[in-house]
Amino acid sequence: MKYIKKISLVLCALLVFSSYSFAKGSFEAIVNVPVGMSFGGGTGDDISAKIGFDSGVNVKLGYMFIFNKWAFSILGDIGYSYDSYKIFSSSSVLSTTINITDSLYIHGFQLGVLPKFNFGAFSLGIGIGAKIPLALTHKYERTDRTSSGTETTVSYNENLYGDDINQLLESDVIPYLKVTFEYSIYFNDKIAFNVGAYLGYDFSVNKKNIVYSSYFYDTYETKVDTFDIGLQFGLRFAPKL
Incomplete structure (x- = not known):
């Protein structure tokens, strides 16, 4: 939670500074729905990426400083995020090939800051x-x-909520970085339809190793980072430049 406190303090300081430092400006709000893909990669032997799906709803609130035909915005970025993290590993032990698909589907609360050039x-x-x-x-x-063609599959599903998520994840926060590109189609001088794209990176989704006592024991390390790419659509409330 210390990351969230730091981000909140920085955001508050920027918003307070902006309110008193510039005379010409305006409140800005954006409601976005991102839809995209994630490409995950893990650390460890024989681990490769699989494609996942990302979505959510976020609201950006803040202040826009207007300088003639361009502007600079500082926005708080809050909302709901849905992220999938998938990895695949394949290894051989004696005459047996072992294929593992490991997937996490996370519903989360997103909190950040987004400086923006307009x-x-x-x-x-x-x-x-x-x-x-x-x-x-x-x-x-x-x-x-096995080399003789015998195949055995074992699967395991679980749903975790709240503090129980710490049974599986090493950390209760997932840091991210993102870049957004947007184009505003204005209905009038203050309301626009936004269409754009985004690139993102989620850092260090660290999953604990799990013992399946009845079947097997996996000891490979699963630290997952993902690269995200997608489109976003929404409404923007800000003066037309």
């Missing part, structure tokens, strides 16, 4: 923050295939 109808934002997992689904599947 040039006419276009804008470029660079944001940082953290996602706090509130609910999680963990799906695990292992298939053992």
Whole structure:
């Protein structure tokens, strides 16, 4: 939680500073729905990425400083995030090939800050923050295939909520970095439809090793980072430049 406190303090300081330092400006609000893909990668032997799905709803609130035909915005970024993190590993032990698919589906609360440059109808934002997992689904599947063709599959699913998520994850926050590109189509001088794209990176989703006592014991390290890319759509409430 210390990351969230730091981000909140920085955001509050920036908003207070902006209110007293610039005379020409305006309140700005954006409601966005992002939809995209995530490409996860894990640390450890024989671990590779699989494609996941990301979505959510976020609200950006803050102040826009207007300088003639361009403007600079400082926005708080809060909302709901849905993220999937998937990795695949394949290894061989004696005459058996072991394939493992490990997936996390996380519903979380997102909190961050997004400075944004506005040039006419276009804008470029660079944001940082953290996602706090509130609910999680963990799906695990292992298939053992022998050289003679015999195949055995074991799967495991679990749903975790609140403090129980710490049974699986090492940390209760997931830091992120993102870049946004947006174009505003104005209905009038203060309301616009926003369409754009985003690039993101989620850092260090550290999953604890789990013992399946009836079947097997996995000791590989699963520290997952993901690269995200997608589109976002929404409404923007700010003066037309």
